[in-house]
Amino acid sequence: MEEQGGIWRMVRQVAPGTPLREGLESILHARTGALIVVGDSPEVMALVDGGFRLDCEFTPASLYELAKMDGAIILTRDARRILCANAMLVPDASIPTSETGTRHRTAERVAKQTGELVISISQRRSLITLYQGPVKHILRDFPVILAKTNQALQTLEKYKLVRDEAVERLSALELDDMVSVQDVATVIQRTEMVLRVGAEIERYIAELGVEGRLVAMQLEELTAGVAAEELLIIRDYAAISDPGYAEALRAQLASWPYDMLQDLTAIARLLGAGTLPGSLDSPIAPRGYRMLRRIPRLPAGVIENLVCQFDRLQGVLKASLEELDEVDGIGEARARAIREGLHRLRERSAPLRGRPAQNPPPP
Numbered sequence: 279m280e281e282q283g284g285i286w287r288m289v290r291q292v293a294p295g296t297p298l299r300e301g302l303e304s305i306l307h308a309r310t311g312a313l314i315v316v317g318d319s320p321e322v323m324a325l326v327d328g329g330f331r332l333d334c335e336f337t338p339a340s341l342y343e344l345a346k347m348d349g350a351i352i353l354t355r356d357a358r359r360i361l362c363a364n365a366m367l368v369p370d371a372s373i374p375t376s377e378t379g380t381r382h383r384t385a386e387r388v389a390k391q392t393g394e395l396v397i398s399i400s401q402r403r404s405l406i407t408l409y410q411g412p413v414k415h416i417l418r419d420f421p422v423i424l425a426k427t428n429q430a431l432q433t434l435e436k437y438k439l440v441r442d443e444a445v446e447r448l449s450a451l452e453l454d455d456m457v458s459v460q461d462v463a464t465v466i467q468r469t470e471m472v473l474r475v476g477a478e479i480e481r482y483i484a485e486l487g488v489e490g491r492l493v494a495m496q497l498e499e500l501t502a503g504v505a506a507e508e509l510l511i512i513r514d515y516a517a518i519s520d521p522g523y524a525e526a527l528r529a530q531l532a533s534w535p536y537d538m539l540q541d542l543t544a545i546a547r548l549l550g551a552g553t554l555p556g557s558l559d560s561p562i563a564p565r566g567y568r569m570l571r572r573i574p575r576l577p578a579g580v581i582e583n584l585v586c587q588f589d590r591l592q593g594v595l596k597a598s599l600e601e602l603d604e605v606d607g608i609g610e611a612r613a614r615a616i617r618e619g620l621h622r623l624r625e626r627s628a629p630l631r632g633r634p635a636q637n638p639p640p641p
Contacts, residue, residue: 286484288395288410291316291357293487294420298357301341302399302406311401312345313367313381317355317394325388326352329365336360345399350384355394385409418485427482427493431500434475438500441468445507450627452564453620455592460558462515462549463542469508470531470539476501510568516549519565519585566591573619580607584616595620 292299298316305312315322329349334340336358344351349364369387377383385398389409396409406417444465451457479497483490505528512524527548531539538544542558569591570581587605588594594602594616602613 285408285413285415286481288408288413289415289417289481289484290487291395292397292406292408292417293484295488296357297336297338298341298353299487301336301338302397304338304342305345305399306404306406308342308345309401309404310345310399311381312341312397312399313350313385314341314345314353314397314399315350315367315388315392315394316353316357316397317392318352318361319355319392319394321392322352322388322394325367325369325392326350326362327366327368329362331362332360334360382407386414389413420486420489423482423485424489427479427486427490430475430479430482431493431496434472434479434497434500437468437472437475438504441465441472441504444468446627448511449569449623452569452591453595453624453627455563457562457564458558459546459560459562460542462511462562463545463558465511466508466531466545466549467539467542469504469511470534472501472504473508473532474536476504507568510571512549513567514564514591515562519567563590563592565589566594569620569623570594570616572623573616576612576616576619577607580605580612583607 292302302312302314336353340360341351344360344363347364350362350367351360352362352365353360367384367388369384369391371387373387373390375383375386375390377386379400382398382400385396385407386409388394389396389411393411398407398409399405400407408415408417448457448461448465451461476497479493483494483497486493509521509524509528512527513519513521516524516527530548531545534544546558565585566588567581567585570576570584571578583606584594584602588597599610599613599617602608602616603610608616
């Protein structure tokens with residue numbers, strides 16, 4: 279996961295719309311090739327031999343002109359100044375590399391030795407390759423990225439629709455105290471699928487740069503509140519209701535491979551930490567964090583007090599106004615608001631009672 283984060287951090291540095299990317303595109307179209315180090319650490323400067331010391335302001339045109347020479351170009355880490363041009367880089371030859379060309383072998387070794395971003399532009403293959411530490415990434419053409427982005431957005435919309443229907447069905451079952459382990463595991467599984475497709479689109483947005491603004495708006499609309507609601511579901515059903523514990527379980531789910539995520543029993547086992555019933559058909563009751571959060575203007579602290587007082591959602595549903603009024607932070611007006619809010623949620627979920635769950639679309 280850390281390696282993947284490193285890839286997309288360096289992709290953002292050369293995303294479309296940045297001055298550095300403009301210079302790289304000019305070099306690519308001219309087919310001159312280039313070796314560029316974005317970093318002026320002592321480790322980098324110790325590898326520089328010869329060349330011209332410039333220390334001038336960076337412009338795309340300057341980068342393009344300097345790339346006509348054979349040597350490497352050294353930029354500051356923020357890519358605002360050009361320090362050296364036509365320099366020879368002498369990395370440790372014992373550092374392993376999988377590359378074959380001289381320019382790419384040097385780029386990979388310098389990246390591994392210094393940890394800085396190194397960019398190699400192939401003169402013959404017209405490819406821009408990024409290296410940073412052990413990470414390597416080849417920039418793809420804009421039309422290819424855009425096509426993949428649009429396909430991923432369509433997939434996300436389908437996953438989101440199926441996930442929302444599963445969540446609303448879970449709400450109806452919770453209010454009727456008819457939830458099974460399978461219902462909970464299914465909702466978490468489908469939520470994870472939505473979040474994973476969303477994460478993939480975020481990576482495409484990084485590659486699209488300024489051209490990805492509309493995609494970012496669509497992604498925000500489709501995934502708003504999904505991750506937060508998943509944490510509430512985990513708190514409702516996990517063996518421990520602590521928010522930190524829920525975050526830890528969520529991190530474990532995010533690290534699972536796709537095949538493991540398809541196993542509902544594995545999800546149930548993770549939630550229960552060995553305490554849930556063995557059968558997916560076994561009944562289970564929510565604590566009520568998620569449903570109570572749906573009541574307008576109900577503070578998180580009051581929700582905690584309600585769950586602490588009544589233990590389960592059904593306890594809150596069956597509580598009288600007097601019992602609700604006794605909970606810390608709840609007066610008579612708020613007690614009535616809670617009762618009315620739960621009543622509206624029950625009415626809203628009435629059409630979903632008895633409706634079978636919809637199967638998710640194929641991945």
